[in-house]
Amino acid sequence: GNSVTQMEGPVTLSEEAFLTINCTYTATGYPSLFWYVQYPGEGLQLLLKATKADDKGSNKGFEATYRKETTSFHLEKGSVQVSDSAVYFCALSRGTALIFGKGTTLSVSS
Amino acid sequence: ETGVTQTPRHLVMGMTNKKSLKCEQHLGHNAMYWYKQSAKKPLELMFVYNFKEQTENNSVPSRFSPECPNSSHLFLHLHTLQPEDSALYLCASSQISGGTDTQYFGPGTRLTVL
Numbered sequence: 001g002n003s004v005t006q007m008e009g010p011v012t013l014s015e016e017a018f019l020t021i022n023c024t025y026t027a028t029g030y031p032s033l034f035w036y037v038q039y040p041g042e043g044l045q046l047l048l049k050a051t052k053a054d055d056k057g058s059n060k061g062f063e064a065t066y067r068k069e070t071t072s073f074h075l076e077k078g079s080v081q082v083s084d085s086a087v088y089f090c091a092l093s094r095g096t097a098l099i100f101g102k103g104t105t106l107s108v109s110s
Numbered sequence: 111e112t113g114v115t116q117t118p119r120h121l122v123m124g125m126t127n128k129k130s131l132k133c134e135q136h137l138g139h140n141a142m143y144w145y146k147q148s149a150k151k152p153l154e155l156m157f158v159y160n161f162k163e164q165t166e167n168n169s170v171p172s173r174f175s176p177e178c179p180n181s182s183h184l185f186l187h188l189h190t191l192q193p194e195d196s197a198l199y200l201c202a203s204s205q206i207s208g209g210t211d212t213q214y215f216g217p218g219t220r221l222t223v224l
Binding site: 004034036041042043044045046049089093096097098099100101102103 | 150151152155158160200202206211213217218
């Protein structure tokens with residue numbers, strides 16, 4: 001079946017540190033892959049997406065590359081800020097719906 | 111209003127109450143979704159509506175009853191809920207176009223069942 005596995009959190013970093021949040025997936029076919037972010041008290045916002053193998057999604061300094069050979073879509077940012085503190089969700093598309101990972105909490109301190 | 115709105119933002123109800131959650135999308139989309147977000151669990155898709163027709167029901171108990179009167183509005187009617195139904199209920203919408211359809215989420219309704 002289709003599933004998404006994310007690294008367990010919380011991830012705690014100092015400002016300007018490098019961020020990696022691992023995401024791997026299991027899917028039939030060729031799904032699109034997404035990263036969503038949820039700030040405290042808010043709903044989910046699309047951060048970036050990639051629709052086919054080797055595509056790189058990017059937004060607000062975050063990047064993720066669709067790796068079909070390793071079935072991965074790891075999220076990276078070169079220099080995190082306190083304002084990046086949030087919960088990050090990896091997801092894949094299944095028809096008209098999304099399958100999400102459990103989410104990874106990121107906490108950035110100044 | 112822009113995007114996807116949900117009301118109420120917080121709801122506390124007893125197990126014998128009947129209440130409804132409302133979602134409205136201002137994006138001109140043709141599909142709407144209900145998700146349940148519980149602590150320590152992945153988001154769970156509950157229902158999908160495509161052009162007002164329900165196309166997916168992920169084995170959701172009958173105490174949750176969705177209604178989609180038009181492509182802009184989605185309701186979730188609640189009755190005789192259990193404490194384990196306490197969660198954040200998220201509504202989303204998308205434009206189904208045959209490609210990759212990005213979903214846009216509302217802020218959610220935080221439900222507590224006593």
